[in-house]
Amino acid sequence: MHDRLDRPLRSLRLSVTDRCNLRCQYCMPEPDYAWLPRESILDFEEIAVLVDAFASLGVDRIRLTGGEPLLRRDLASLVELLAARPAIRDLALTTNGVLLARQARALRAAGLHRLTVSLDTLRRDRFQAIARFDELPAVLAGIDAAAEAGFTSLKIDTVVMRGRNDDELEALLAFGARAGAEVRFIEYMDVGGATHWSSDAVVSRREMLARLSGVYGPIQPLSGRDSSPAERFLLPDGTTFGIIASTTEPFCAACDRSRLTADGLWLLCLYARGGLDLRHPLREGATHGELAHLISTVWAMRADRGAEERLGSSARDVLIPVAALKRDAHLEMHTRGG
Numbered sequence: 001m002h003d004r005l006d007r008p009l010r011s012l013r014l015s016v017t018d019r020c021n022l023r024c025q026y027c028m029p030e031p032d033y034a035w036l037p038r039e040s041i042l043d044f045e046e047i048a049v050l051v052d053a054f055a056s057l058g059v060d061r062i063r064l065t066g067g068e069p070l071l072r073r074d075l076a077s078l079v080e081l082l083a084a085r086p087a088i089r090d091l092a093l094t095t096n097g098v099l100l101a102r103q104a105r106a107l108r109a110a111g112l113h114r115l116t117v118s119l120d121t122l123r124r125d126r127f128q129a130i131a132r133f134d135e136l137p138a139v140l141a142g143i144d145a146a147a148e149a150g151f152t153s154l155k156i157d158t159v160v161m162r163g164r165n166d167d168e169l170e171a172l173l174a175f176g177a178r179a180g181a182e183v184r185f186i187e188y189m190d191v192g193g194a195t196h197w198s199s200d201a202v203v204s205r206r207e208m209l210a211r212l213s214g215v216y217g218p219i220q221p222l223s224g225r226d227s228s229p230a231e232r233f234l235l236p237d238g239t240t241f242g243i244i245a246s247t248t249e250p251f252c253a254a255c256d257r258s259r260l261t262a263d264g265l266w267l268l269c270l271y272a273r274g275g276l277d278l279r280h281p282l283r284e285g286a287t288h289g290e291l292a293h294l295i296s297t298v299w300a301m302r303a304d305r306g307a308e309e310r311l312g313s314s315a316r317d318v319l320i321p322v323a324a325l326k327r328d329a330h331l332e333m334h335t336r337g338g
């Protein structure tokens, strides 16, 4: 199952809620948001039916996202449902970590393979300034609990913003090494929700590498990236880390990812303005075969390369103005799972 640019359908980011318990500057900086109606949120059985349709077309990697996925009640039951499907070879979850200490053990027991925790700073005052809540201690406790629960390939995702946290790259790498987690630095992206974005605030991959090699010495690129958004590197002291250069060096050519919102809208690109509504056919009784046919027809037409097109736009500014975001929750990054 390949799209028009010969990219396979392999990886699905599954948002289980549009709610979040933080308000990070690069994602949810506004005072108010429009939320998805409660009755439109897919239940776990509905999600499993859609996952089976995707899996029949080649999807074998699922990442649970939000909003903040740990806000979804009884999430471990969904993990159990998905982990029981042999076609799903990789089942991961991205969380802000606030509720992780309470849930890590249950998620592991339910069969979750991998965890990524977002962490943009190790300074409590800064955490509060970036995320608007004083939750750094809870996040750090969550990372400890995840390691104790047996998540061995933990990742820490850090959005790097000039003047806000870009002086903490080394501290975060040292923290990751101590915590047994690989840190991935993400360029600040101009997606929906990033209403304060400006190109001046982006610290590019190139700049990060120059700074880090000035501190640590020569940095070696590691091979085997495949379709992963992160390029991996090795420091002379043996520490590995990643960079996700979505803004300055996008990787659309190898993109096998799509996104399903909590209310069943299937988006073919992080930058897509619209998507395929799967909730209505599902609730109207579409069969497995009909759902798979819908999905495969749309994927076969896919030619999205949102980040590459943004890179080519001359006057790059905020992607979607606040007024448009308020009219359509599906344009928000917290709805489409980052």
Ligand code: SF4
Pocket (backbone or CB within 6 Å): 250, 251, 252, 253, 255, 256, 257, 268, 269, 270, 271, 304, 305, 306, 307, 308
């Ligand atoms: S911008 Fe779209 S096509 Fe490019 S990597 Fe991101 S999701 Fe894939």
